[in-house]
Amino acid sequence: MTIRAATEEDVDATLDLFEAVVNEGTWMGAEPGFDRNERRGRFLASLTEDRCTQLVAMTDGGEIVGMLNLEVAPYGVAGLGMCVARVWRRRGVGGALVEGAVDAARRLGAHKLSLQVWPHNEAALRLYARHGFVEEGRLRRHYRRRNGELWDAVMMGLVLEEENA
Ligand SMILES: CC(C)(COP(=O)(O)OP(=O)(O)OC[C@H]1O[C@@H](n2cnc3c(N)ncnc32)[C@H](O)[C@@H]1OP(=O)(O)O)[C@@H](O)C(=O)NCCC(=O)NCCS
Numbered sequence: 233m234t235i236r237a238a239t240e241e242d243v244d245a246t247l248d249l250f251e252a253v254v255n256e257g258t259w260m261g262a263e264p265g266f267d268r269n270e271r272r273g274r275f276l277a278s279l280t281e282d283r284c285t286q287l288v289a290m291t292d293g294g295e296i297v298g299m300l301n302l303e304v305a306p307y308g309v310a311g312l313g314m315c316v317a318r319v320w321r322r323r324g325v326g327g328a329l330v331e332g333a334v335d336a337a338r339r340l341g342a343h344k345l346s347l348q349v350w351p352h353n354e355a356a357l358r359l360y361a362r363h364g365f366v367e368e369g370r371l372r373r374h375y376r377r378r379n380g381e382l383w384d385a386v387m388m389g390l391v392l393e394e395e396n397a
Contacts, residue, residue, distance in 0.1 A: 233325060235332040238286035238299070243275055245296040246288060253315040259353055260315065263378050278303070285336040289316070289325045298325040302333050302340075310342035321355070330363045334390070343393040348385040357386065365390045 238246060247268060254262045262271075278284040278301065289298030300314035312333050316325045337345050348371070349356045365388040373382035 238288045287332045300329040304342045308343045310337040310345045345390040
């Protein structure tokens with residue numbers, strides 16, 4: 233398995249992976265029926281943005297089984313989102329992507345990584361904690377889901393620059 237920067241040629245495979253994980257229904261911010269074209273446009277645009285990195289995890293056979301996107305805000309915080317194909321979970325793909333994201337964030341000059349995760353997403357909470365992220369708070373009844381429910385989100389952060397110069 234290799235972690236590498238995504239290219240234009242990865243657009244369909246990454247969209248397929250993203251859609252499959254979204255269709256699991258419980259882990260992602262996006263919900264089934266999301267606008268694939270809009271997502272495609274954002275993916276392609278991000279490839280040309282200096283403040284963005286898209287990473288993919290590729291098997292030796294060339295299959296894309298994980299993806300992570302990172303975008304550095306003007307104030308230096310890199311927001312990240314990620315997913316791993318269901319059958320490939322618990323084999324180190326997520327961890328390798330997070331390590332790649334930390335390297336990429338440093339390269340892009342970010343002083344911190346930040347993300348949000350659903351409180352029921354035990355796997356993601358543990359993955360991030362294992363890589364040094366700490367819980368920084370909880371957004372209560374923050375996100376309206378399509379079924380009308382309001383969901384909390386846990387905010388997690390990993391500070392890369394602990395001291396002021
Ligand atoms: C969260 C996710 C990215 C983890 O990817 P992964 O490839 O399975 O992660 P890894 O195999 O590298 O696991 C690293 C560590 O994370 C934790 N972890 C991962 N899956 C776990 C699970 N199901 N239960 C408990 N801990 C888990 C463990 O500490 C694990 O280390 P270990 O296997 O040595 O115990 C993956 O489960 C996923 O894509 N889920 C659906 C999408 C999603 O939740 N995205 C994140 C939204 S915020």
